[in-house]
Amino acid sequence: xxxxxxxxxxxxxxxxxxxxxxxxxxxxxxxxxxxxxxxxxxxxxxxxxxxxxxxxxxxxxxxxxxxxxxxxxxxxxxxxxxxxxxxxxxxxxxxxxxxxxxxxxxxxxxxxxxxxxxxxxxxxxxxxxxxxxxxxxxxxxxxxx
Amino acid sequence: xxxxxxxxxxxxxxxxxxxxxxxxxxxxxxxxxxxxxxxxxxxxxxxxxxxxxxxxxxxxxxxxxxxxxxxxxxxxxxxxxxxxxxxxxxxxxxxxxxxxxxxxxxxxxxxxxxxxxxxxxxxxxxxxxxxxxxxxxxxxxxxxx
DNA sequence: CTGAAACTGGACGTTATTGTCCTGTTTCGG
DNA sequence: CCGAAACAGGACAATAACGTCCAGTTTCAG
Numbered sequence: 001x002x003x004x005x006x007x008x009x010x011x012x013x014x015x016x017x018x019x020x021x022x023x024x025x026x027x028x029x030x031x032x033x034x035x036x037x038x039x040x041x042x043x044x045x046x047x048x049x050x051x052x053x054x055x056x057x058x059x060x061x062x063x064x065x066x067x068x069x070x071x072x073x074x075x076x077x078x079x080x081x082x083x084x085x086x087x088x089x090x091x092x093x094x095x096x097x098x099x100x101x102x103x104x105x106x107x108x109x110x111x112x113x114x115x116x117x118x119x120x121x122x123x124x125x126x127x128x129x130x131x132x133x134x135x136x137x138x139x140x141x142x143x144x145x
Numbered sequence: 146x147x148x149x150x151x152x153x154x155x156x157x158x159x160x161x162x163x164x165x166x167x168x169x170x171x172x173x174x175x176x177x178x179x180x181x182x183x184x185x186x187x188x189x190x191x192x193x194x195x196x197x198x199x200x201x202x203x204x205x206x207x208x209x210x211x212x213x214x215x216x217x218x219x220x221x222x223x224x225x226x227x228x229x230x231x232x233x234x235x236x237x238x239x240x241x242x243x244x245x246x247x248x249x250x251x252x253x254x255x256x257x258x259x260x261x262x263x264x265x266x267x268x269x270x271x272x273x274x275x276x277x278x279x280x281x282x283x284x285x286x287x288x289x290x
Numbered sequence: 291c292t293g294a295a296a297c298t299g300g301a302c303g304t305t306a307t308t309g310t311c312c313t314g315t316t317t318c319g320g
Numbered sequence: 321c322c323g324a325a326a327c328a329g330g331a332c333a334a335t336a337a338c339g340t341c342c343a344g345t346t347t348c349a350g
Binding site: 001002007010011014032033073083084089090091092099100101102103105106107109110111113114117118121125126127129131132133134135136 | 248271
């Protein structure tokens, strides 16, 4: 339902939030299990959107611009691929303005619930979650079956 | 966020629910404002999934198999493109089984909220909604600005 | 100044989605 | 039986998403 690029961007953002210091695209790619060359494009997008800052040269890499408790999942999602709410009737014939029909009202309500959930989760929340599985799944602090 | 095909399928399902009798692909296409040739494919999918029944020849067309109050938005969505919940860690390295990390737990919760919303809306609910905009937006029972 | 590290951006290939078109097959009315 | 109505399904085209590769540019260490 969410695009691959969004998934990649979220993994990268969570990783960068945890690290706190500049990390190269290669490092992020390995930690998040994302194709490096493609991740590069995704990070470029995040950079243009002002989510991350890039620094070239030795010691450079990618850093989050905001503090993890100031950056929500929604911010990241919207930077890559805006979560589009249904504003007007998709059929477009008779613009109902803000009055969507019963079908599209329900679809948009579902979108809204996703938007709200994402808006209320900051990266800090994700990192602080008392969950035995570490956010990027690369390691595990708990026992496995 | 939802694919175009899903949107088309929902429009078609709502229309067929309202009509109650066989309607040809061309009729559905006009009412729902969907490219007829493409809608044909979408309806074929709904037919294979057992959502609609097709009847060839004169007087034939598409009909809903179930009663509108027995068919949910989720049924239609899943017939076209299954709403995929996140069951296991997308990184796949160390399968955490049912224990998703904090990030994917949140993403899956969002999916679940959509799934639940769709599961609790039947086509009958959509048709009975006291909304001035008629479900397919092609007409309007209320005044417009 | 030089070179390695690291991002930037364009070109390109692959695949999935969306959309079109046409031929065939089933069905029913007369 | 015949023909029109209507779906079925394959072939194809256009577009976007996903992914790869490489040359160029910035930056810092020494």
